Amino acid sequence: MKTRITLLAIGAIGIFTFGSCKKNYTCTCTTVVSTVSSTTTHNVDNSTYTDAKNTCNNYQTQANSTLPGGTTCHL
Numbered sequence: 001m002k003t004r005i006t007l008l009a010i011g012a013i014g015i016f017t018f019g020s021c022k023k024n025y026t027c028t029c030t031t032v033v034s035t036v037s038s039t040t041t042h043n044v045d046n047s048t049y050t051d052a053k054n055t056c057n058n059y060q061t062q063a064n065s066t067l068p069g070g071t072t073c074h075l
Contacts, residue, residue, distance in 0.1 A: 022046045025075050027056035033069030049075075 027042040042059055044052040056073045063071035 022048055023052075025049070025052035025056075027052070027059055027073050027075055029056075029059055029063060029071055029073040031063060031067055031069050031071040033067075044075075 023046075025044040025047060027044055028039060029042065030037055030039045042056070044055045047055065052075055056075055060071055060073035063073070
C-alpha cells in the first residue's frame with residue numbers, strides 16, 4: 001500500500017512537471033477562398049501547450065474576421 005502511494009505521488013509530480021513545460025510551438029493556418037488555399041505558419045515560442053493553443057485559436061479568430069473565406073489553425 002505504501003509503495004503504491006509513493007508511485008502515484010511520483011507519477012503525479014511527473015505529470016505536473018512535464019505538463020507545464022514551456023516549449024516552442026508552430027501554429028499552422030490554412031485559408032481557403034473558393035478553390036484557392038494559402039497556408040501560413042506562426043511561431044509561438046516559450047509557451048505552455050495551453051497558452052500556445054489559445055494563441056493559435058486567436059490567430060484563427062483574427063483571420064476569420066479580417067480575411068475572406070475560411071481559416072483553420074492548429075498546432
